[in-house]
Amino acid sequence: MLDILESISDATTGIDALVRLFHTLRPERPADTGAATERVRTLTRLLKADPRQARTLRDYMLRLLTSRRHASLYTEIGVLSNDGFFSELKRRVAYRVLPPALGDEYLSDAVDQLMFLDTDYLWIRAVPAADWLALFDTIFTPIPGMANVMLPGLLEAIRTLSYRVAAIGLEPKLTNFHTEMEVFDSPFTEQNREVQAYLDGRVDDARHLLVMLDQCDAVVAKIRKKALAQGTSIALTYLLVTLTQSIDRLRKLLFLVDTSGELPSAPTLDVRAVSEAVTPPHRSPRAPSSLRRAAGVALALELIEAHNKKYRVRELLADNVHLLARNVTENASRTGEHYVADNRAQLAGMFLSSAGAGLVIGFMALIKILMGKLRAAPLVEAFLFSMNYSLGFMLIHLLHFTVATKQPAMTASRIAAGLQSKDGKHLDTDSMAELVNKVFRTQLVAVLGNLATAIPCAWLIAWSWRRLAGAHLVTPDKAMHLLRDIDPVGGPALAYAAIAGVCLFLAGLISGYYDNQALYTRWARRVSQLRGPGRLIGQHRLDRLGLYLENNLGGLMGNLCFGILLGTIGTLGFLLGLPIDIRHVTFSSANFATAIVALDHNVSWQLVLKSVSGFLAIGAVNLLVSFSLALWVALRSRQVRFRHGYALLKTLGRRFLAAPVDFFLGARDTAPVSPDEMTTTRQK
Structure with missing residues (x-):
């Protein structure tokens, strides 16, 4: 670890150094969570002992983050594409044999280079959330004028997901099956108007937007219930799964970016399990900032696991076939x-x-x-x-x-x-x-x-x-x-x-x-x-x-x-x-x-x-x-x-x-x- 940290300088721009550093944290066996936890704590102690190396590593990672696009990581990993079931199945089978080429433009490609083993999510999830946050706080020590490099990507992802939800909600397979959307205002298009107003600053918080998302979920539930009596198809099932995943991800991102302090925790975010571990002793575990940190950890773990499983055919079948x-x-x-x-x-x-x-x-x-x-x-x-x-x-x-x-x-x-x-x-x-x-x-x-x-x-x-x-x-x-x-x-x-x-x-x-x-x-x-x-x-x-x-x-x-x-x-x-x-x-x-x-x-x-x-x-x-x-x-x-x-x-x-x-x-x-x-x- 020391040799890798010493090799990082102000001129370092490639991802190779970070890949080598991450490899030192990876245990030889995914089940050896004790070794993984000890390695994460060792790296934290080394950086705390040498603030200069911590600053150098921070600047290096900020250069990597600012040079890549973030939105695709939040909108594509763990969310099915709009290509359809059989196109997605063919893509996964092809990429299992020959993975796609990786570039230097997207943050999702950097994650692919770092966590290239399908089992990485196992040991990462097993390391206590408090240890990961301790390492994060040690590296990214706030300094005056330091911008939040993650926020623009999160906002862009919210806008993209909102457009996607609106587009899927207007698919003929859905509107023909649930004709009420053609008579009344569709909640799928209404949520997009609310997202635009929220991102443009015309509204102070996302409470009304969450109400529209709840209405979208209600329509999806009605369609699924109706399908039990009137039948369904693979295409309709795939659309419903994609729509549900997109709405769920949209809620999670909104919870992370909302700064009003009044936005309730989304029910799909499993943050209570880690909130106690990531809360400082002097702060209530129900404080908005503590819950947001816990939500960030929960979303990061979800993205890592979804990334490791993104080419698995079994996961695609599990998401869709059980509904059919x-x-x-x-x-x-x-x-x-x-x-x-x-x-x-x-x-x-x-x-x-x-x-x-x-x-x-x-x-x-x-x-x-x-x-x-x-x-x-x-x-x-x-x-x-x-x-x-x-x-x-x-x-x-x-x-x-x-x-x-x-x-x-x-x-x-x-x-x-x-x-x-x-x-x-x-x-x-x-x-x-x-x-x-x-x-x-x-x-x-x-x-x-x-x-x-x-x-x-x-x-x-x-x-x-x-x-x-x-x-x-x-x-x-x-x-x-x-x-x-x-x-x-x-x-x-x-x-x-x-x-x-x-x-x-x-x-x-x-x-x-x-x-x-x-x-x-x-x-x-x-x-x-x-x-x-x-x-x-x-x-x-x-x-x-x-x-x-x-x-x-x-x-x-x-x-x-x-x-x-x-x-x-x-x-x-x-x-x-x-x-x-x-x-x-x-x-x-x-x-x-x-x-x-x-x-x-x-x-x-x-x-x-x-x-x-x-x-x-x-x-x-x-x-x-x-x-x-x-x-x-x-x-x-x-x-x-x-x-x-x-x-x-x-x-x-x-x-x-x-x-x-x-x-x-x-x-x-x-x-x-x-x-x-x-x-x-x-x-x-």
Whole structure:
């Protein structure tokens, strides 16, 4: 450190000396915060011991600061650009491979040269704020006539951000979605007028400007709430994130430059955590100057962390995708309401619905076996299998039947919605246990309904084929192959079942995505405006068709894509030479029945037991994988952290012990009954 400080003179202008000095503060490991703190304190002691070196370093840093432009550091770092999601994604990927050229014109480039490691923010944040401010005060000892070199850049950044907020607020994607802005004065343009008046000195403080920013936030909240009901797009989501970040940064900069002493601390500034550490002993921690110093430290740490992460694709996805995923899973959550039975009557309806699906799947299994006998080319066979699955699942949807394995992607979103609380800490475990219990027994009944008809249907088809055609539907060798395919121990059946679970999860996301798109793009109105079909089938029927597509597009597309996934995964594994295939519980049970008939029922009870346990295990893996993935995405999209698992399990255990029959069959009425009430009833 001493050698570097001695090398700095009045003629030093480049940034190399500061880079070397900063490198002496950087610990060898980002987690070694003790070493970093000690090095910062050592530099402070050296400068206090030699005021001449402190003055030289101060003059050198002032020359660097005055020679560079500051505004871009505050307006671009940690704030998404206006280029759009995919342009920003492409830029980040390109700069991760080959970073942009750095110059001597912008302060942000100097920060890039100083903190070139992605982990620098970790140790910088870990060093106490009081130590950083002590070093800052030692270097920048006030002298008469010394200007604030940071203020012009801060003011320019405020003006730039204000223009950006106004421009984004006038984007057609926002105004078309929230038409009230075209009728009343837009708060986005009004805040720009207030900023100009504040910067030009026509108003004394920024209180009214903060009110306008609050109104901007209110409009953003209304648009997001409206998007949950009417759908959203990646472009709209990106604009909302950019707008929120710009308003947030504008508030922070206003708090730093306002000298009236009356501007309240912006709620987005986390300054309380450092205000005590940076406050001199003789000054109240709530004094405006102390809070402003704390806010300066908080903003500096935020900028450094955002700078280190500015080319990370994961950060871009985290900022945007969770909002889009929230809308996708919100549509799935509303669909999930139909997959939760409240009482025994609804459970009976679910059983009949899933039994109807089992009948259709029995015939789908027959068609798949017949297609396999064609010995078509792999890609042709994959196409045929995909169409069989897709059209069959779409027929099940049109007939309002239920495939049990399609439920988890919907019910997981419904549970995630129930887990969300305002503070993220308190949860009504009794109500949550009631919902989980309903989902569990509804899912169980749906699986039983599928199996109750799929197995007899497949058996009857195979038996009828033998009686009518004079030969078995499949050969004995093929029958043994079908049984080996569902062996839970001697083969990869459970791994393939997990792959099918992933396909089920993806189908749920696809379904939610298209439901969102149908709402956002107003499919009902678009279809009803078609003149040709209107003349062909009549306007009334066309209106009904448009409304049906808007309400069912997600279900149809989800089933179509799910069928394509099931039909192509095996062929893809064959072409790539990878052990990839799928196992689905209902088709596995139908294949079991077909194989039993082909073997003339001449099978041992051990083989039957192993096969039955095999397709039941396949079903359990299908459900567990798809439900776990769907629940994880739903929780992440809602930014919910669930910490009540043990309490929820205890409540479920009490419900089972209090009324085991109702636990599996549900109550006779629709009114939810708490475990305590059930215990009291049994005691009476």
